[in-house]
Amino acid sequence: MSLSIERIVFYKCPICKTQRKTERLIQQCLESCLEIQRAEKIHSDRINTVRLQATSSEHFAELIIKYSKEWYNVEVRFDSIPDRLQLCNASHNSPVGLPTNWCGRNDDKGYLSYYLGYSGNWKGEVSGRIPNLGKVDYGTFGEVGRWAGIAFIEAMFPGMNLGSGNGGQNFRQDGILFMRDFPLMREVVVHPALMLLSPDAVEREHIEHLVREDEFEKTYKQKQARDI
Numbered sequence: 723m724s725l726s727i728e729r730i731v732f733y734k735c736p737i738c739k740t741q742r743k744t745e746r747l748i749q750q751c752l753e754s755c756l757e758i759q760r761a762e763k764i765h766s767d768r769i770n771t772v773r774l775q776a777t778s779s780e781h782f783a784e785l786i787i788k789y790s791k792e793w794y795n796v797e798v799r800f801d802s803i804p805d806r807l808q809l810c811n812a813s814h815n816s817p818v819g820l821p822t823n824w825c826g827r828n829d830d831k832g833y834l835s836y837y838l839g840y841s842g843n844w845k846g847e848v849s850g851r852i853p854n855l856g857k858v859d860y861g862t863f864g865e866v867g868r869w870a871g872i873a874f875i876e877a878m879f880p881g882m883n884l885g886s887g888n889g890g891q892n893f894r895q896d897g898i899l900f901m902r903d904f905p906l907m908r909e910v911v912v913h914p915a916l917m918l919l920s921p922d923a924v925e926r927e928h929i930e931h932l933v934r935e936d937e938f939e940k941t942y943k944q945k946q947a948r949d950i
């Protein structure tokens with residue numbers, strides 16, 4: 723009588739830590755995990771280049787159309803984009819790296835209730851397959867591999883803030899572009915030197931607000947650095 727010993731070996735993917743029963747399965751897991759890691763790296767290299775290049779809200783829209791096609795093979799059309807320059811409410815959205823201030827609840831911490839930016843409507847159409855970019859969060863819309871919608875653009879292009887409205891592929895939503903997220907736009911639209919040449923009351927308010935935003939950003943980031 724011979725004793726048979728069944729060997730059970732589990733392999734663990736070094737990236738996602740999933741256990742697999744065969745070498746072939748672990749090889750497949752590793753390959754797809756590496757693919758996602760590569761995509762994530764490319765995405766994180768790209769993610770802020772668009773907002774840093776845009777010189778106006780029209781230009782931002784043009785760049786979204788161009789790069790959605792070039793990078794992700796996703797088609798975008800805009801019929802309307804936010805274009806009213808004003809102080810925009812920070813209850814639900816805020817510039818990258820700065821806090822919202824829901825209904826002024828954090829006024830006592832010195833948080834701002836408004837930031838200068840463009841408000842208006844995003845209206846248009848998106849079509850194409852949502853690419854798998856690992857940790858990229860497509861919000862309530864997306865599942866990788868399904869048809870792209872407005873949530874795809876929001877995830878791909880920081881600086882685009884969506885408010886209420888509807889739509890995946892055919893969308894119509896409120897939106898805000900905060901000037902702080904677009905350094906070139908800010909230079910072009912509200913350059914302090916130009917403001918001195920034409921001291922219009924509204925422009926003056928905008929410039930003064932930008933100065934308050936600068937001060938707030940500085941103290942907020944100093945505090946964050948201390949808290950870490």
Ligand SMILES: [Zn+2]
Nearest residue numbers: 735738751755
């Ligand atoms: Zn894996």
